[in-house]
Amino acid sequence: MQNDWQPGSMPTAVIGQIHRVLHKLVDQRLRAEGLSASQIPVLVALRDGRKLTQKELTAIAGVEQPSMAQLLGRMEKDGLIRREPDPQDGRKSLISLTEQALPLIRTGRGVLHHIDIEATSGLSDADRVELLRLLGLIAQAVRSDMLSLDDGDAAQQ
Amino acid sequence: MQNDWQPGSMPTAVIGQIHRVLHKLVDQRLRAEGLSASQIPVLVALRDGRKLTQKELTAIAGVEQPSMAQLLGRMEKDGLIRREPDPQDGRKSLISLTEQALPLIRTGRGVLHHIDIEATSGLSDADRVELLRLLGLIAQAVRSDMLSLDDGDAAQQ
DNA sequence: TCATATATAATAGGCTCCTATATTAATCAG
DNA sequence: CTGATTAATATAGGAGCCTATTATATATGA
CATH class of the missing domain: 1.10.10.10 (Winged helix-like DNA-binding domain superfamily/Winged helix DNA-binding domain)
Known part of the structure; x- marks a missing residue:
C-alpha cells in the first residue's frame, strides 16, 4: 500500500x-x-x-x-x-x-x-521569470516554516 | 565595474x-x-x-x-x-x-x-505543473552538460 | 566597581557528499 | 588453466554543512 x-x-x-x-x-x-x-x-x-x-x-x-x-x-x-x-x-x-x-x-x-x-538554455525569457516567481513562493513558504520552529534567534534576519 | x-x-x-x-x-x-x-x-x-x-x-x-x-x-x-x-x-x-x-x-x-x-502551499495546481516542467528543462540541460564532460561512465544511466 | 549578560569567534564532533585508490571476486583470452 | 581485464566494494582523505559547546571580549546594571 x-x-x-x-x-x-x-x-x-x-x-x-x-x-x-x-x-x-x-x-x-x-x-x-x-x-x-x-x-x-x-x-x-x-x-x-x-x-x-x-x-x-x-x-x-x-x-x-x-x-x-x-x-x-x-x-x-x-x-x-x-x-x-x-x-x-x-x-x-x-x-x-x-x-x-x-x-x-x-x-x-x-x-x-x-x-x-547553460542550465536555463531551454527556457524562454518568460519561463525564467515564471521560474523565479515560483521558486520565490517556495522560498517564502520554507522560510516561514523554519522561523516558526526557531527560538527567535533567526527572527532578526 | x-x-x-x-x-x-x-x-x-x-x-x-x-x-x-x-x-x-x-x-x-x-x-x-x-x-x-x-x-x-x-x-x-x-x-x-x-x-x-x-x-x-x-x-x-x-x-x-x-x-x-x-x-x-x-x-x-x-x-x-x-x-x-x-x-x-x-x-x-x-x-x-x-x-x-x-x-x-x-x-x-x-x-x-x-x-x-507545506513548501508548495503558495502554488496553485497549475503552478506546480509549470514548476515541474521548468525544473525538468533545467535538469535536462544540466545532465547533458555533465555527460559531455564525463568519460562515458555515466552515459549508461 | 564587579558580577552578569551578550556578542564574536573558535572548537568538537557528526553527516553527506565527493575524487582517487586499493582490494577482492568473477570473467575472459589465449 | 593462468594472466589480464572487469566488476563490486572498501578505504583514504577532504570539502562543506550542521548542532552544541567553549573561550574571550565587550557591555550592562546593581
Whole structure:
C-alpha cells in the first residue's frame, strides 16, 4: 500500500536532485580554476578592498557561523584571505582578500554565470521569470516554516 | 565595474538557496524521528523485504558509490539494515532492512510529503505543473552538460 | 566597581557528499 | 588453466554543512 513513491512529482525532491547535479558541475568547473563554490560569495563580498567581519560574511553567505569559520580557515591556509584584529572591538577580526585572490573574483562569477546560462538554455525569457516567481513562493513558504520552529534567534534576519 | 552581482536573479543560485533551507528543515524533522534525509531512498527501495546490492542502491539514490558505502555503514551500525553475502556472486552483498527499520519507511515518507505540501502551499495546481516542467528543462540541460564532460561512465544511466 | 549578560569567534564532533585508490571476486583470452 | 581485464566494494582523505559547546571580549546594571 502507498506504492506511489514518485519523487519526480515532488518539487522539493526535484530541486534537491537538480541541486546535486548542478553543484557537481559547478565544483568541477571551479576546481579547474582553483576555486570552490562556497568561496564565491566571500570573494564577491570582499571585492574592492572591503573588510568585513566573520559575522557579516556569515549572513551574506547564508550559512551558520562555524561553517564560515571553517571556510575562512581553508581560504586563509590557501592564501586567499587575510584576518586582522579590529582595533575597535577585540572580539572581531576584519577579513580581506589577498592580491592572489583578486583575479579569481571575475573568474568565479564568470563560471557561475556561464553555468546559469547553460542550465536555463531551454527556457524562454518568460519561463525564467515564471521560474523565479515560483521558486520565490517556495522560498517564502520554507522560510516561514523554519522561523516558526526557531527560538527567535533567526527572527532578526 | 560589473557590480551587478545578483544571485537572486540566477535560477541556479536560487535553487541552491532553497535546497539548503529545505534540507535543513527536512533534517530537523527527520532527526526528531531518528532518521536522516539520505536514508529515505534506501528505506523505500528496500521495502517489502527487497534485497538489493550496494550498486543498485547507489543508482537509485543517485550518489557515488563511496557515499552509499558510508551511508550503509552508518545504517548498519544503527541497526537499520543488514548485509548478507550473495551466494551467486562473492563480490556482491545483498542489503535488506531490519525489523527495526520497517515502521520508519512510512514515517520518513510522511515527513517528506508533508514538507513538500507545506513548501508548495503558495502554488496553485497549475503552478506546480509549470514548476515541474521548468525544473525538468533545467535538469535536462544540466545532465547533458555533465555527460559531455564525463568519460562515458555515466552515459549508461 | 564587579558580577552578569551578550556578542564574536573558535572548537568538537557528526553527516553527506565527493575524487582517487586499493582490494577482492568473477570473467575472459589465449 | 593462468594472466589480464572487469566488476563490486572498501578505504583514504577532504570539502562543506550542521548542532552544541567553549573561550574571550565587550557591555550592562546593581
